[in-house]
Amino acid sequence: xxxxxxxxxxxxxxxxxxxxxxxxxxxxxxxxxxxxxxxxxxxxxxxxxxxxxxxxxxxxxxxxxxxxxxxxxxxxxxxxxxxxxxxxxxxxxxxxxxxxxxxxxxxxxxxxxxxxxxxxxxxxxxxxxxxxxxxxxxxxxxxxxxxxxxxxxxxxxxxxxxxxxxxxxxxxxxxxxxxxxxxxxxxxxxxxxxxxxxxxxxxxxxxxxxxxxxxxxxxxxxxxxxxxxxxxxxxxxxxxxxxxxxxxxxxxxxxxxxxxxxxxxxxxxxxxxxxxxxxxxxxxxxxxxxxxxxxxxxxxxxxxxxxxxxxxxxxxxxxxxxxxxxxxxxxxxxxxxxxxxxxxxxxxxxxxxxxxxxxxxxxxxxxxxxxxxxxxxxxxxxxxxxxxxxxxxxxxxxxxxxxxxxxxxxxxxxxxxxxxxxxxxxxxxxxxxxxxxxxxxxxxxxxxxxxxxxxxxxxxxxxxxxxxxxxxxxxxxxxxxxxxxxx
Ligand code: ADP
Numbered sequence: 001x002x003x004x005x006x007x008x009x010x011x012x013x014x015x016x017x018x019x020x021x022x023x024x025x026x027x028x029x030x031x032x033x034x035x036x037x038x039x040x041x042x043x044x045x046x047x048x049x050x051x052x053x054x055x056x057x058x059x060x061x062x063x064x065x066x067x068x069x070x071x072x073x074x075x076x077x078x079x080x081x082x083x084x085x086x087x088x089x090x091x092x093x094x095x096x097x098x099x100x101x102x103x104x105x106x107x108x109x110x111x112x113x114x115x116x117x118x119x120x121x122x123x124x125x126x127x128x129x130x131x132x133x134x135x136x137x138x139x140x141x142x143x144x145x146x147x148x149x150x151x152x153x154x155x156x157x158x159x160x161x162x163x164x165x166x167x168x169x170x171x172x173x174x175x176x177x178x179x180x181x182x183x184x185x186x187x188x189x190x191x192x193x194x195x196x197x198x199x200x201x202x203x204x205x206x207x208x209x210x211x212x213x214x215x216x217x218x219x220x221x222x223x224x225x226x227x228x229x230x231x232x233x234x235x236x237x238x239x240x241x242x243x244x245x246x247x248x249x250x251x252x253x254x255x256x257x258x259x260x261x262x263x264x265x266x267x268x269x270x271x272x273x274x275x276x277x278x279x280x281x282x283x284x285x286x287x288x289x290x291x292x293x294x295x296x297x298x299x300x301x302x303x304x305x306x307x308x309x310x311x312x313x314x315x316x317x318x319x320x321x322x323x324x325x326x327x328x329x330x331x332x333x334x335x336x337x338x339x340x341x342x343x344x345x346x347x348x349x350x351x352x353x354x355x356x357x358x359x360x361x362x363x364x365x366x367x368x369x370x371x372x373x374x375x376x377x378x379x380x381x382x383x384x385x386x387x388x389x390x391x392x393x394x395x396x397x398x399x400x401x402x403x404x405x406x407x408x409x410x411x412x413x414x415x416x417x418x419x420x421x422x423x424x425x426x427x428x429x430x431x432x433x434x435x436x437x438x439x440x441x442x443x444x445x446x447x448x449x450x451x452x453x454x455x456x457x458x459x460x461x462x463x464x465x466x467x468x469x470x471x472x473x474x475x476x477x478x479x480x481x482x483x484x485x486x487x
Pocket of ligand 1: 022149152176177179180213214232233234235237238
């Protein structure tokens with residue numbers, strides 16, 4: 001793709017304009033070539049954007065539910081209609097295999113559909129009052145101006161997951177996308193500007209600012225009109241942001257890192273378990289926060305499971321992410337591949353065995369960022385690959401002798417985002433699903449994400465839920481009116 005194929009304009013106060021700060025160079029992780037130069041927003045521009053976001057909150061609050069729903073539905077339709085182009089941009093800047101990028105665009109559109117439906121169905125409450133002369137009305141009001149910070153692994157879907165319910169609830173939102181993947185966000189931004197004009201919605205309801213993360217975050221968080229921060233990213237940055245929001249007692253939703261266990265019991269259907277393992281582990285080469293990180297296997301079937309998984313992994317096509325057949329593309333950047341190498345080296349030094357992979361793979365004509373699908377056998381809970389999120393195509397396997405031990409291993413980490421349980425025993429399925437200390441459980445399901453489900457984590461994986469009716473509630477402030485009624 002050429003520089004001219006990308007929109008590099010930001011959206012501030014309803015106007016598309018070039019940033020006034022230093023230029024950000026965006027690279028294609030597969031080829032190493034520069035895709036575009038994006039002029040970023042300066043601190044002064046970020047402060048203006050915060051001001052405009054606050055003013056737009058009042059306009060959104062005044063917009064009827066029908067008007068909000070029309071905007072959100074139209075955005076879903078526009079995203080879907082532009083599927084091929086958005087997916088190509090997403091793949092170019094993230095290295096996500098193109099088939100998955102197309103899937104992400106559809107996933108993003110589903111958040112707009114879902115939020116529009118949730119807003120249409122939303123209803124307040126009239127609880128039974130104890131006194132005869134009293135009525136209590138619970139009103140749902142929009143939170144106001146909100147600020148979102150999104151990561152590079154779902155450059156479109158994470159914006160959709162935050163923006164769709166914000167708009168549907170009657171809030172404005174300023175978004176700062178990741179500096180690794182601003183081009184998908186800016187393509188969506190141009191689309192938003194057009195759709196808002198077409199449906200007559202406030203054009204400033206959404207702003208998109210690309211630039212230095214800390215500078216933009218400070219401007220938005222410190223501005224008195226910003227009422228909520230929603231962040232998806234690392235636990236480390238989540239803690240910094242929570243501390244920044246604390247003096248203002250600002251609402252925060254934090255979707256942070258995971259360290260998902262994938263439990264395979266002896267009574268699992270092994271072929272089905274292998275399919276689900278491939279889904280969770282090789283979606284975007286393991287670079288998602290709900291990717292299985294630790295494979296906990298019943299000692300009785302561990303060998304057989306890994307043999308079948310190995311066979312399946314050997315069939316995964318490693319290559320150019322623009323190719324429809326590719327399942328394994330490049331990792332996002334050099335730090336990502338260095339982390340995978342560090343985890344594998346640490347495991348091997350600790351006694352783990354590389355069953356397959358364990359090194360970079362050279363793909364002709366492309367950058368040196370491809371890592372082979374890897375199985376590490378004989379891992380232990382103290383290894384780096386078990387304590388930290390590897391975020392790469394590595395299956396770190398260890399065994400257990402009982403259900404109790406499996407649950408202890410599964411829960412014995414600081415994170416609590418997702419967990420997977422593979423079994424055909426319905427009692428065990430429910431027992432283990434309930435025992436897992438996390439927010440999302442894939443029960444014989446390696447791809448549990450869905451726009452209609454309340455996604456989020458526990459412990460170091462953060463706070464808040466996104467998706468479905470709960471996702472809408474995250475942008476709603478309850479108020480009750482107590483009335484005295486004379487008889
Ligand atoms: P990852 O390691 O997956 O890139 P990060 O938490 O570093 O995760 O990044 C997620 C998002 O947080 C990105 O948009 C990034 O620019 C932003 N970010 C990083 N550091 C800060 C910070 N100090 N303040 C605000 N946002 C930040």
